[in-house]
Amino acid sequence: MLHPFFSLSFLSLLFSTTIADDSIAMSKLATALDLSVPKSWATDNNAEYCNWNGVRCDASNRVVEIMLSNENLYGTLPSELSTLSHLQILYLQQNHLSGPLLSLANLSLLQELRLEDNSFSFIPQGFFQGLTSLTDFRISQNTNLDPWTIPVHFAESGSLIIFEATQANIEGTIPDMFASLPGLQNLDLAYNNLTGTLPASFANSAIQNLRLNYQQMGLSGTIDVLSSMTRLNQVWLMGNQFTGSIPDFSKCEFLFDLQLRENKFTGIVPASLITLPRLLNVSLSNNKLQGPVPKFPSHISLHSDANNFCVATPGVPCNPQVKTMLEIAGAVGYQEILSDSWRGNDPCSNWEFVTCEEQNISTINFGKQHFSGTISPAFVNLTALTNLYLNDNNLTGSIPDSLTKLTQLKVLDVSNNNLYGKIPAFSSSVKLIARPGNPSLGIDTGSGGNSTRKGSRGNWGPRNPSLGIDTGSGGNSTGKGSRGNWVLPSVISGAFIAVISFIAFGLLVLFKYNGVSRKVNHQENMTAQAKQKNCHVIGGHADFSMQLIRQVTDNFSENNILGKGGFGVVYKGELHEGTKIAVKRMKAPTMANTKGMNEFQAEIAVLSKVRHRHLVSLLGYCVHGIEGFLVYEYMPRGTLAQHLFEWRERGYPPLTWKQRVSIALDVARGVEYLHSLAQQSLSFIHRDLKPSNILLGDDMRAKVSDFGLVKNASDGKNSLETRVAGTFGYLAPEYAKTGKVTRKVDVYAFGAILMEMITGRKAIDDTMEEEGWMHMHLVTWFREVLINKENISNAIDQAINPDEETLGSICVVAELAGHCTTPNRDQRPDMGHAVYVLAPLVEPWKPASQEEEDQHTFEVPQCIS
Numbered sequence: 001m002l003h004p005f006f007s008l009s010f011l012s013l014l015f016s017t018t019i020a021d022d023s024i025a026m027s028k029l030a031t032a033l034d035l036s037v038p039k040s041w042a043t044d045n046n047a048e049y050c051n052w053n054g055v056r057c058d059a060s061n062r063v064v065e066i067m068l069s070n071e072n073l074y075g076t077l078p079s080e081l082s083t084l085s086h087l088q089i090l091y092l093q094q095n096h097l098s099g100p101l102l103s104l105a106n107l108s109l110l111q112e113l114r115l116e117d118n119s120f121s122f123i124p125q126g127f128f129q130g131l132t133s134l135t136d137f138r139i140s141q142n143t144n145l146d147p148w149t150i151p152v153h154f155a156e157s158g159s160l161i162i163f164e165a166t167q168a169n170i171e172g173t174i175p176d177m178f179a180s181l182p183g184l185q186n187l188d189l190a191y192n193n194l195t196g197t198l199p200a201s202f203a204n205s206a207i208q209n210l211r212l213n214y215q216q217m218g219l220s221g222t223i224d225v226l227s228s229m230t231r232l233n234q235v236w237l238m239g240n241q242f243t244g245s246i247p248d249f250s251k252c253e254f255l256f257d258l259q260l261r262e263n264k265f266t267g268i269v270p271a272s273l274i275t276l277p278r279l280l281n282v283s284l285s286n287n288k289l290q291g292p293v294p295k296f297p298s299h300i301s302l303h304s305d306a307n308n309f310c311v312a313t314p315g316v317p318c319n320p321q322v323k324t325m326l327e328i329a330g331a332v333g334y335q336e337i338l339s340d341s342w343r344g345n346d347p348c349s350n351w352e353f354v355t356c357e358e359q360n361i362s363t364i365n366f367g368k369q370h371f372s373g374t375i376s377p378a379f380v381n382l383t384a385l386t387n388l389y390l391n392d393n394n395l396t397g398s399i400p401d402s403l404t405k406l407t408q409l410k411v412l413d414v415s416n417n418n419l420y421g422k423i424p425a426f427s428s429s430v431k432l433i434a435r436p437g438n439p440s441l442g443i444d445t446g447s448g449g450n451s452t453r454k455g456s457r458g459n460w461g462p463r464n465p466s467l468g469i470d471t472g473s474g475g476n477s478t479g480k481g482s483r484g485n486w487v488l489p490s491v492i493s494g495a496f497i498a499v500i501s502f503i504a505f506g507l508l509v510l511f512k513y514n515g516v517s518r519k520v521n522h523q524e525n526m527t528a529q530a531k532q533k534n535c536h537v538i539g540g541h542a543d544f545s546m547q548l549i550r551q552v553t554d555n556f557s558e559n560n561i562l563g564k565g566g567f568g569v570v571y572k573g574e575l576h577e578g579t580k581i582a583v584k585r586m587k588a589p590t591m592a593n594t595k596g597m598n599e600f601q602a603e604i605a606v607l608s609k610v611r612h613r614h615l616v617s618l619l620g621y622c623v624h625g626i627e628g629f630l631v632y633e634y635m636p637r638g639t640l641a642q643h644l645f646e647w648r649e650r651g652y653p654p655l656t657w658k659q660r661v662s663i664a665l666d667v668a669r670g671v672e673y674l675h676s677l678a679q680q681s682l683s684f685i686h687r688d689l690k691p692s693n694i695l696l697g698d699d700m701r702a703k704v705s706d707f708g709l710v711k712n713a714s715d716g717k718n719s720l721e722t723r724v725a726g727t728f729g730y731l732a733p734e735y736a737k738t739g740k741v742t743r744k745v746d747v748y749a750f751g752a753i754l755m756e757m758i759t760g761r762k763a764i765d766d767t768m769e770e771e772g773w774m775h776m777h778l779v780t781w782f783r784e785v786l787i788n789k790e791n792i793s794n795a796i797d798q799a800i801n802p803d804e805e806t807l808g809s810i811c812v813v814a815e816l817a818g819h820c821t822t823p824n825r826d827q828r829p830d831m832g833h834a835v836y837v838l839a840p841l842v843e844p845w846k847p848a849s850q851e852e853e854d855q856h857t858f859e860v861p862q863c864i865s
Contacts, residue, residue: 021061021083022049022061022062022063022083022084022086023049024083025063025078025084026052026055027049028078028080029066029081032075032077032078033073048061049063054066058086062084062085063086063087064086064087064088064089065087065090066091066092067091068092068095069092069093069114070093072095072096073095073097074096074097074098075097075098076097076098076099076100077097077099077101079102081104082102082104082105085107085108085109086109087107088109088111088112089112090110090113091112091114092114092118093114093115093117093138094116094117095117096119097118097119098119098144100121100122100124101120101124101127102124102127103126103127105126105127105130106130107131109133110133110134111134111136112134112135113131113136113137113138114137114138116138116140116142117140118141118142119144120139120142120144121144122146122148123146123148125151126153127151128151128156128157129156130156131156131157132159133157134157135159135161135162135183136160137157137163138162138163138164138165139164139165140165140168140188141166141167142169143168145169147169147171147193148170149170149173150175154175155180156180157181158182159183160181160184161183161184161185163184163186163188164186164187165188165192167190167192171192171193171195174199174212175199176199176201178199178201178205184207185206185207185231186208187209187210187212188209188211189211190212190214190836191213191833192215192216193216194212194215195218195219196219197219197221198219198225199225200225202225203225203228204228204229204230206231207231208231208232208233208234208254209233210229210232210235210236210237211236212236212237213238213239213240213259213836214238214240214830214832215240218239218240218241218242219241220241221243221244222245222247223242223247223260224244224247226249227247227248227251227252230254232252233254233255233257234255234256234257235257236257236259236836237260238259238261238262238283239262239263240262240263241264242263243264244265245267245270245333246273246289249272249273249276250275250276253276253277253278254278255276256278256281257280257281257839258273258279258283260283261285261287262285262287265284265287265288265289266287266288266289266290266334266335266339267330267339268326269284269289274294274297279296280301282296282301283302283303283304284302284303284304285303285306285612286305286307286673288336288339288340289307289308289339290307290308290309290310290329290334290342291309291310291318291326292309292311292314292315292316292317292318293312293313293315293316294314295314295315303669305612306611308342310322310345311345319346320381321360322347325351325361328364328376328379329342331373331375332366332376333372333373335371337352338352338353347361348360348361353365357384360382360383360384361382361384362387362408363386363387364379364382364385364388365389366389366393367390367392367393367413368391368393369392370393370394371394372394372395373395373396374396374397375390375399375400375403377402377403379400379403380400380403380406383407383408384408385406385409386410386411387411388403388409388412388413390414391417392415394417394418396417397419397421398420398421398422399414399419399421399424400424401424403424404424404426409426410429410430411431411433412430412432413433414432414433414438415433415438416436416438417437417438418437418440419441420440420441420443421441421443422442423442546624546629549583549622552573552574552575552576553571553572553573556571560572560573562582563638563639568584568585568586569584569585570584580633580636581631581633581634582635583629583630583631584630586600586629586630600628600630604618612670612674614703614704615674615705616632616635616695616703616705618630618632619632635695635696635697635703636697637695638695638696639691639692639693639695640692640694640696640753641691641694643655643696644691644756644760645691645760645762654799655757655799657806657810658842660757660758660800661813661838662701662702663700664754664757664838665839665842666701667694667750668834668835668838669835670702670704671704671831672830672831672834674704675746676832683743684707685741685742685743685746686704686707687726687741687745687746688726689749689750689753690727690749690753690763691753691756726749728763729752729763729778729779730753732744732749732825734825735748743830743831744825744828744830747820747829748821751817751818751819751821752778752821754813754814754817755778755782756778757813758782758796758797758810758813758817759778759782759796759797760798760799760800761778763777764776764777782814782818783818786815789811792810792814793807796810812841813837813841816837820834
């Protein structure tokens, strides 16, 4: 049914006196939007469309601007929209528009097209053709779109500055078209299904903000092209399948935010990254990085957990043999298999492809691994090396002369590669195998012949029995200094091999028997020790006992109580060397029932497997009789709940907005890690997120605690059926009704916590009981507030007292909170999106000059337009 002000007769009257070629298109637009058109469009019966709010025309009554953002519009777009040939700006973002997008090919003057946060269903072929003036195109948060690819003809928009299409269902590869987009500064294609590699035309582009994070299948290949993108400010590539080493960013002097977590990067973090002048945030977590943990300046926020670093302490160098092995790995491109199998700081501790004698590397076998790259000269540092097998790979380059200095070397097999150049003069004691393969190896480019150096065995190999042998006399003799090519008669060799095989078998049986025996004895000893002590240390912390726990808590004195709950009591303690701890003493009745024991074991299971700067660390645990004890790091500033709801009683200063949003970001990062980053094969759902489970350190940085209700979600199921647990007020509706738990349960609880931070009210506020249920239940009440954003300022905790800039930040967080608490779980974002929204609010980039400020600014949305 049409709005009464937009009946056909009225529209005919409206346009009859106007000489305007755009009347039909605007009439169709008003009709298509039906009852949801802005009321201002129908306030004056004599008004022409050029006078409608949100519409601007030029002197000839041609429409040049339509600005209808956040007008709660429904409906579809009419095909006549493409006839508005003078249109320069079309803003339709943050509405509920649906249906297909129709081709805008005729709009050659269109400069800004904003369609984000709608429900469009389809992008037609040729949609972008002819948009030669387009500078700003945004279509993010259109999750109902049919899958579409970025067309190559998008490059016709050569003036493009902003291209944002987060969560827009894009698939396929990123077209190699950026040489045709010289002015592009912001490219945001996060949360889609892009695959393939980064396009080569990224090189030397003007892109400043590059966000390609969390593709469904994942982009792949290396990111070397980024090293030549000198104008980069922000790079978000997390949640993909990128491989190879981190490139040299030394030319990217404006880079302040580098997010590379949850990929497959290998190799050593380049020193040039540490010295970038504007760098503020670096996230390298959950990759396969090697070498020492980088030590960044204190002003840089670094996340580098869950990698394969040789040692845990930043700035501490690796063992010399490990350093050499990483140089060798670098020459073959830091292969993923080498990172996965080369962990820790001792190459003689079960490293694959490596054999040691007396803690020195004696054999390296890279045979048949399909490695590319070169032979590293760093092999010379392994002075005890006796056998080096590099055969059947794709190695190029020459054999380094430095290998001749390996005095213990006996076998060097480089056959079946693509090596070239001269053969170094190895000692006669070295068996060099260079054939088959390597057709250019040993060629003297001066004489054109195949020659071997005096003293070398030449190019020996299984298919070239005479290669390198001096046969001048016609006999099977060896050249000067050569070991010759000996062959045993078949009968003798068969008997000899049989004897050797028998001896080897006997030694193998003896070795395995002794090894198993030692292992059994070791396990029995460990079991005996565990039975005696019943206390366990996690993460390399100093040993402790039940007696020590009693001592440092003053026998669980009431003066040391930090908090009480249904689980028991938490006590403060201090170890002899000054380390403060928190001891959770599980009540005997709690431990005596299955539920209590399950929660105790769940906490241990999670925190003994994960480490993150925003998850509280478990140092150890004890079982003493029917009591359980969990020992944590001490968080001196207590809980977020105390600072939000009890600050007056405790004499705390109220939390500033800056502190609140920083805490929110810390929590989001910790939960994001639990959901999708924890040791790759593990993924957890917390199920009990609330302010009393968020602990604060001296610097007011937050850590998530209390993992007794955690569920493992790594089995790939969409949801897990379980008993409902958690705290009323933070329970997602679908979980409370069905008991089916997904990661979106934690997202809902996080949204409720954001609302508490904004309002200073509890999720269930008993003081509002007389006002009715809706006012008691914060999420329900606050979602009503969000319907009209003008009400947000009245809902803000009075202790914040926001200025205009702070109010803008609060509005962003309020919108995120509403998104997180959407009743439909499928419409809630993941925690990665929460980090994406909060990070710029906490750590904005600050330009060095006014000129840069004009070029690089963050847009802070306002509550009231």
